[in-house]
Amino acid sequence: MNVLEIRGLTKKFGNFIAVDNMSLTIGEGEIFGFLGANGAGKSTTINMISSLLRPTSGEIKILDKDIAKMSRFAKLNLGIVPQDLAIYEDMTAYENVSFFGGLYGLRGAELKARTEEALEFVGLADKVKGYPKNFSGGMKRRLNIACALAHKPKLIIMDEPTVGIDPQSRNYILNSVRKLNEDGCTIIYTSHYMEEVEEICSRIAIVDHGKIIAEGTKEQLTATITDVKDIRIEVKSLVEVAEDQLRLIPGVRTVKLDDHEPVIRIHSDAAVDNLNRILKQLMDSGAEIRAVEEQEPNLETVFLTLTGRNLRD
Amino acid sequence: MELWTVGNKLCVLFFVVYISYFGTTHASLWLVFYFVLYISMNLLLHTLKDPRVKQGLLVCIIAGVLAMSAGVDIYVLLLLPFSLYELASFHVRRDLLVLPVALLPAVFLRDFTMIGLYLFVALLSCCNFVIVRHYMKQVIQLEEQAEVQRSDRQRLSRMLSENQELIRTSEYMTKLEERNRLSQTIHDGIGHAMTGALIQMEAAKRLLMSHPDKAEELLQNAIGISKEGIEEIRLTLKNIKPPIEQLGFSRLKAAVESFGSRSGLQTTLVHEGDMGVITPLQWQIIQANVIEALTNTAKYAQATAVHVEIRVLNRLVKAVVSDNGQGNPKIVKGLGLIGMEERTAAVQGTVIADGTSGFRVTTLIPHGTV
Amino acid sequence: MRNILTIAVKEIKQDFRDVRTLVFMLAFPLVLMLILGLALSNAFTNSVSLGEMKVLVKNSSSGVLSTAFETFTGEMKKSGIEFVSLKSGMNGVEEIRQNHYASYMELSDSGISLYGNNRSAIEGNVIQGMLQAFTDKYNAAAAVAKIEPAKVSQLFDTDSQSRSGYIKETSILANRQPGSMDYYALAMSVMVGLWGAMSAVRLIRSEITRGTAPRLAAAPVRRSEVFAGKVLGSIVQNFLCVLIVVLVSKFAFGAYWGEHLWLALLLLLTEVVMAVSLGLGVSYLFKGNASSGLIMLFVQLASFFGGAYFPVGDASGSSVTSYITRMSPIYWTNRALLEMVYKPSVSAAWPAISLNIGLAVLLLAVSAVLMRRKEGF
Secondary structure, eight states: OOSEEEEEEEEEETTEEEEEEEEEEEOTTOEEEEEOOTTSSHHHHHHHHTTSSOOSEEEEEETTEETTTSHHHHHHTEEEEOSSOOOOTTSOHHHHHHHHHHTTTOOHHHHHHHHHHHHHHTTOGGGTTOOGGGSOHHHHHHHHHHTTTTTOOSEEEEESTTTTOOHHHHHHHHHHHHHHHHTTOEEEEEESOHHHHHHHOSEEEEEETTEEEEEEOHHHHHHHHOSEEEEEEEESOGGGOOHHHHHHSTTEEEEEEOSSSSEEEEEEETTSOOHHHHHHHHHHTTOOEEEEEEEOOOHHHHHHHHHSSOSOO | OHHHHHHHHHHHHHHHHHHHHHHSSSOOHHHHHHHHHHHHHHHHHHHOOOHHHHHHHHHHHHHHHHHHHHHTOGGGGGGHHHHHHHHHHTTOSSGGGHHHHHHGGGGGOOOHHHHHHHHHHHHHHHHHHHHHHHHHHHHHHHHHHHHHHHHHHHHHHHHHHHHHHHHHHHHHHHHHHHHHHHHHHIIIIIIHHHHHHHHHHHHHHHHTTTOHHHHHHHHHHHHHHHHHHHHHHHHHHHOOOOTHHHHHHHHHHHHHHHHHHHHOOEEEEEEESOGGGSOHHHHHHHHHHHHHHHHHIIIIIOOSEEEEEEEEOSSEEEEEEEESSOOOSSOOOOHHHHHHHHHHHTTTOEEEEEOSSSOEEEEEEEOOOO | OHHHHHHHHHHHHHHHHOHHHHHHHHHHHHHHHHHHHHHTHHHHOOOOOOOOEEEEEEEEOOHHHHHHHHHHHHHHHHTTEEEEEOOTTOOHHHHHHTTSSSEEEEEETTEEEEEEOGGGHHHHHHHHHHHHHHHHHHHHHHHHHHHOGGGHHHHTOOOSSSOOOSOOOOOSSOSOOOOHHHHHHHHHHHHHHHHHHHHHHTHHHHHHHHTOHHHHHHSSOOHHHHHHHHHHHHHHHHHHHHHHHHHIIIIISOOOOOSOHHHHHHHHHHHHHHHHHHHHHHHHHSOTHHHHHHHHHHHHHHHHHHTSSSOOOOOOSOSHHHHHHHHOHHHHHHHHHHHHHHSOOGGGHHHHHHHHHHHHHHHHHHHHHHHHHSSOO
């Protein structure tokens, strides 16, 4: 059973089409990334899944329960971490998590236990009685996540969870995401930070103008535009370089020795992991390696190639 | 709409008749005459079509009502609101504006009960009137939409069958052309070679006894020619790539250039990558999308230059039409754009329309790797 | 159902943690009550204390009239009005001009002439009234004497049991009247009740500005449950504030709340419900900050015209001000409370209660309808 199924989802604000006939399936255990520029329709899609907005047309199913018809059941398995902090500044961290947990049917001892678990998970166990107005940005974001965890949802949506926080908190959050996934949670992760999406997402959809223009693993996405990677190796001298030997290495397509500088340029299959062998081959033939650069197209390049625009404009 | 007012009017009419018949000491003959007249005028009203005649009739009805209520029986005034609403429906946009007009006669009434009755009838019927009109409008709208969708669907199924037809034709054409080329090459090259070699060998056979060295020379020639022939066959078989990959592109080029000269816009066309992987169907789609985008640019963009590029990426073909016009941050999807999306969706592709800096329409079509 | 309670409890917790607003809501009315109650006590007393009144008399009457007058003055002395004979050399008018006496009268067989001065106007009125009573009785006696002289004595019977007397004590208003502290206790409690509208305006919007609306939308609670919980919480919190004000005014300041405190509290509760509904309704009818401003304005105007700061009496006239006054929720609740406590009339509370409840139902319905039309909250 798929954790999330979207079919023909459309959202219009008057004449403006924010989400355009989007269809998507997310299976269990994935960390699914939504990548796109601001205004591409990521947040609108998220808001429709979390029932804040009503779709103009289309259907959304969580664990095979249509959220329009069986909204209560569908929502019990959903946790959201919105982009704007959704916490009450005038209640303690504990009260925040406990309140929201209570809305999901948790009571008494169970609620208490789950609340403490959630706070411990995000590393706020020692701040349970603290008020968010005294927290740092990173801590607030962690509380924002904790509020989504008490009821142990099967699907968690995180909308730009790391915007504007320090690198340490960001790492913590990314690790938490991984850990949640290991514990059996499916995660939808939207961001316009390509590095994060590349790092933790198992599958990624690139969104632009309300449509998914490309979808797949990171390798599949980069493969759409090219299956070649560029390797640039700077050596002390080109004399020891055995070109023919290099060409024989699996995956290598072309080897070019630069005319003016002691630089070797190699085009190789992106899918083949052969950097080690190339370097070994060079070292075996006596070359002294100064610098190595491997350029594979990243998701930002993919986005740019497909749409003609930058992710961050 | 009509049916409802008729029902309503009948109800009130019955009430008025009842009141005036049983309420007064003797039934006035004028009243009976008037009721008959009222019924027939309203029937006429509902059967006629011409709005102006209808309005004229309504004015008469209203005048009649006023006269009768002033002169004979005040209860006849209860029939006034409906006719007022009907008359107003020809002119007024906001339905509720009718209400004050309908309530106005109440000011001239004296009797407490009468005022109450009149207000009741006026308000109740106004309610129904407004609501029924509202729903009628919706129904009409929905019907129109359904009609539009029906014609769209027809158009699209027609396009679809045209596409399928085109695929078959172009596949067949490709085969024919290939065969043609093949036969031509074989005829031109190999045919001559084999004939030449045969002649040499026949001559060699004749001279085998009498002039052995001459025969050897001739045989050597024949071997040489045969070798060349075999080599040519091999090459021919290897170079199956027909120049047809240029076929799709040159058609596009021609179309873009003709557009440029017609519209006066400066056009540029760029291609990158192996055009050969693009199937004829995909070319057809790219062509149609590019022409559509160019037409839109000419019509709306107020640009001076438009740029077309076709790039074959590893798994996708990308066709982009971009102009230097004013663009539009929020693009409204017109029929042209919808058409592009639909035809591209037929090959699992997608279209992105962006208006942040000039218009830029990108068509992405997946292709199988070579 | 439980969700409604959870949300209501959260709402109350949050409200009571907002110390600044809470202090304002409690301190302002209590302080105002103290100040106005103590400072304006004079304006509320209906009793005027008149000291001894002195009347200067020039008596040139004779016979029966003279006797009757003597009896009269004798009795008057018991009630504190002293009739002093004019001594030779005194100018009566001059004496009262100098306010040595409250009035000056000249009694002759043909009648009484009475002179008063402006400074002793009240006393003068009292004296005039007394003399009028005397005159009437004397004239009646004279008339009787002409016909049946024997019965005259009955008119002047000084027997205390059947005494009709010249002075009969009757109260115009049999009831208790509110003192200034009593009045302001009522008025301030009513005002605090209406203040509920000001916090209610932000009730739903606060979830949106705090960013928690998406989380509430994603949770398996219906919007109606959130709505109901928040309304309930707001009503409870506001009513608690009102209750505190009432109790402090009663037990600390000694204000009089009548025999049926429970009814007064019920009335105030309905007012709070109405106020919350009003705030909510306005927040749905008007967008953004306009609604807060509007409610603020309305509450202040209603307080001013409705009698929160000074009594406005009965506004049943048809002038513009009385019309405005009648529109103020403070006016009708205040009025109902006053009648209930001081008339005392239990039934006076019911019209106000039904009006409040009716308005509340209407406004809540409007809010509910408008909320359903919107997306999210």
